[in-house]
Amino acid sequence: MRVLFPGRFQPFHLGHMAAIQWLLNKYDKVIILIGSGQESHSIYNPFTAGERLIMIRESLKEYDVDFRKVILFPIMESFTNKNWIRIVEMYSPPFDVIVSGNPLVYTVAKEAGYLTDQVPIFNREIYNATRIRKLMLENDPKWGELVPKSVYKFIKEIGGDERIREVTKSDYC
Template identity: 45%
Template sequence: MIRGLFIGRFQPPHWGHVWAIKAILSEVDELIVVIGSAQFNYIEKDPFTVGERIWMLREGLKEGEVDLGRVIIVPIPNIENNAAWLSYIKSYLPPFQVAYTGNPFVAMLLREGGVEVRQQPMYDRDRYVSTRIREMMIKGDQSWRGLVPASVARIIDEVKGVERLRVIMSGEAEPHKW
């Protein structure tokens, strides 16, 4: 059995993620999907909580007709020590034989640790980018909804994600002081 690894922040999950996961599953028996930066939320780059991202990703994959019986979703917080990063993430995961990434730095760290790395499939990368989708939400451009599964858009609406992003970007967001 070949188990693969795919890492992302999924802020939010979009059709490019779903299609990449489907393509990777055509090459491996099982896929570990790591939701990275698990500890970050309510900030510009990472507005959604890890629980929201797990929920969105599962629903988006179901909508994309991905066999969830072949997918393991694992949230992992970041660490600052890049040299120790691979050992750190391995401690959270079942064994895997191959990793998929489009990030050259992540690929370097994986290869230095002896992991086979393959380029993840990229689908219309100029269009399917979470940063761009968040920017569209902030600007009120409703076409962001076509870039994510409908289930993801419903969850974003339910958690008031667009309003959250606008408050975060307004500069008036300040953590509660105890």
């Protein structure tokens, strides 16, 4: 069976990695959908779809994931409406099950006739992208402990932590 694992991955963190490892032990293939591909350079979505794709790919390599069991792709869409599933169906390889932490995704998936599954939450209070972005904004180096080493290295290389601080500045100061 193929499972669809959608997310924004802003940034990709150790909780995401734990979820993917759990899914790989349960399903034949994991389709990782990088959502909201059109969004970037904001506090909520600081990284581009291409940057997130690299973060995930490098993390999968770091954790010795068998790439034959993973399909990874970005999509330009929004989780904010019921048509989300139809857009995903047009661009995604076929899937049987949808896994997400987003209640709207579960509701829409069930209404469209898909099976849904729940991934155990892996230390959500610690591994939380909003919290990680906040630590980056505050220039707190603890954020580096919450992401795979490859993600930390990549974000530092592209100045992603600095970008978060820059995009929150106002020209009305």
